[in-house]
Amino acid sequence: MNRSSNIKLLNYNKKYDFIIIGGGASGLGCALDASSRGYSVVLLEKFDFCKGTSSRSTKLIHGGVRYLEKGQIGLVYEALKERDILKKNASHLVKQIGFLIPVYNYFIKFYYYLGLKVYDFISGNLSFKKSKIVNRNSAIELVPNVAKEKLKGGVVYFDGQFDDSRLGIDIALTCESHNAILLNYMSVESLIKKNGKIKGVVANDSVNNNTFSVLGENVINATGVFSKSIMNMDSIKLESVIRPSQGVHLVIDKSFLKGSFGILVPKTSDGRVLFAIPWLDHVIIGTTDSIVDKPSFNPLATQNEINFILENIKNYLEVYPNKNDIKSVFVGLRPLVASNSNSKSKDLSRKHKILVSDSGLVSVIGGKWTTYRKMAEKVIDLTLKNTDLPFVKCNTSNLKIKNGLINIDFSKESLSDDFFLSKELIIHYVENEMALNLDDIMSRRSRCLFLNIKESIRIAPKVVQIMSKELFKDEVWVKDQLQSFYNLTNINKI
Numbered sequence: 001m002n003r004s005s006n007i008k009l010l011n012y013n014k015k016y017d018f019i020i021i022g023g024g025a026s027g028l029g030c031a032l033d034a035s036s037r038g039y040s041v042v043l044l045e046k047f048d049f050c051k052g053t054s055s056r057s058t059k060l061i062h063g064g065v066r067y068l069e070k071g072q073i074g075l076v077y078e079a080l081k082e083r084d085i086l087k088k089n090a091s092h093l094v095k096q097i098g099f100l101i102p103v104y105n106y107f108i109k110f111y112y113y114l115g116l117k118v119y120d121f122i123s124g125n126l127s128f129k130k131s132k133i134v135n136r137n138s139a140i141e142l143v144p145n146v147a148k149e150k151l152k153g154g155v156v157y158f159d160g161q162f163d164d165s166r167l168g169i170d171i172a173l174t175c176e177s178h179n180a181i182l183l184n185y186m187s188v189e190s191l192i193k194k195n196g197k198i199k200g201v202v203a204n205d206s207v208n209n210n211t212f213s214v215l216g217e218n219v220i221n222a223t224g225v226f227s228k229s230i231m232n233m234d235s236i237k238l239e240s241v242i243r244p245s246q247g248v249h250l251v252i253d254k255s256f257l258k259g260s261f262g263i264l265v266p267k268t269s270d271g272r273v274l275f276a277i278p279w280l281d282h283v284i285i286g287t288t289d290s291i292v293d294k295p296s297f298n299p300l301a302t303q304n305e306i307n308f309i310l311e312n313i314k315n316y317l318e319v320y321p322n323k324n325d326i327k328s329v330f331v332g333l334r335p336l337v338a339s340n341s342n343s344k345s346k347d348l349s350r351k352h353k354i355l356v357s358d359s360g361l362v363s364v365i366g367g368k369w370t371t372y373r374k375m376a377e378k379v380i381d382l383t384l385k386n387t388d389l390p391f392v393k394c395n396t397s398n399l400k401i402k403n404g405l406i407n408i409d410f411s412k413e414s415l416s417d418d419f420f421l422s423k424e425l426i427i428h429y430v431e432n433e434m435a436l437n438l439d440d441i442m443s444r445r446s447r448c449l450f451l452n453i454k455e456s457i458r459i460a461p462k463v464v465q466i467m468s469k470e471l472f473k474d475e476v477w478v479k480d481q482l483q484s485f486y487n488l489t490n491i492n493k494i
């Protein structure tokens, strides 16, 4: 992927079959679905691919065990089917991970076991291991750091785990192999209408500082929690409201949770579930669920949310982390769709919604990474129903996602001992994966900033020097990049 070449490919007189606004899971999924059916596609992302929620998830490819309790069997079934498809099509990224639900009461043990047997039953013979009950010794063997006092054993189940923004970039690479034109740092500023129908968008290129129009037969709004701002450009009055709910994750050292299993805390003090999950040699603990007034591109965790997570994991770990042990924090925003503004966030629907306006704007809101493919199929199918374009069937259920890092040598010298980031990798991200800013490399191509803030700050000057050579940038640029990066890490300070 090369941004300058892609800009040159844009034909300002052509009417593209699809213009997709937003380069997160939903937008990239739609771009892949439409381009692999043979339609012409342009995708415009305001910042970097997966800058929004799509790099800030809990990194699980899952059916959503917790939805079972609410009887949302259809939602769980669809996600489990998609989990299987994704494991097959992106096997380089989606791995099986085991979870222990530690139990301190025999009755509870059987309650969770029964629930997980339903989970197994719904997933049928899909390729994940079946859940089982384990005794105290086996539970300790699987999770050596589990809190042992009064431990009665546990229930073990399996789900999928991935690297979210890595999957996003790999989907983008796959889109390009189907001739889609993808551009980051292109913000859609307004919609072009003719006779009341949307016929294109006006976008601002924040790198070259210019504004241009792209024409399209269909415009898809896949801006997640920011969907309303695009709908406002279309003057849509929403009957339902989009309520951002924020989910905080803390990252701590691997020593707090040795082994390959995660822990699921089945009921936190606010009645949710909490995960502690090994990820890239660190441990993620999350998440929370609190409504916020306005969506932000750099959401911040509150002290209350951080304390909530630390308090709720405390009873499940032999040695539990405190604030000084937090290496990084990341926060994602759920675009929950509520039919009225009084609903509580944990009760709002996690299902995606597809809304079509009178002028033809198709907005896709909500859902999850796990079901991005199916959501995209539904969006493109529905959009095609309302156009004169010939209908071509979706083929993504058998479409392999490219592995952008297949030729990278991971044995090369790394700039850090805490995570892998080599000079070769930085050059690769710049040359082939449209990384333009330091934050693109530190947050979404590699995951350094998500893993260890202090260490990321330490290596940032070296990383930006390597980038500046590749991008032919001067010292002023280097200084600016470092300053913006420090500002970003400042707002993430715990």
Ligand SMILES: Cc1cc2nc3c(=O)[nH]c(=O)nc-3n(C[C@H](O)[C@H](O)[C@H](O)COP(=O)(O)OP(=O)(O)OC[C@H]3O[C@@H](n4cnc5c(N)ncnc54)[C@H](O)[C@@H]3O)c2cc1C
Binding pocket: 021, 022, 023, 024, 025, 026, 027, 044, 045, 046, 047, 048, 049, 050, 051, 052, 053, 054, 055, 056, 057, 058, 059, 060, 061, 062, 186, 187, 188, 189, 222, 223, 224, 225, 226, 245, 246, 247, 248, 287, 331, 332, 333, 334, 364, 365, 366, 367, 368, 369, 370, 371
């Ligand atoms: C805390 C949390 C944990 C989660 N964990 C999981 C999980 O473990 N597993 C799972 O399957 N799902 C999970 N999800 C759900 C999943 O992450 C989201 O459903 C998914 O990432 C949403 O993708 P999206 O593309 O709709 O939105 P986003 O990723 O937010 O993408 C929207 C994009 O639109 C861009 N944009 C905005 N305005 C404009 C504009 N004017 N012009 C151009 N572009 C614009 C933004 O920059 C952004 O990149 C989680 C969600 C949260 C909040």
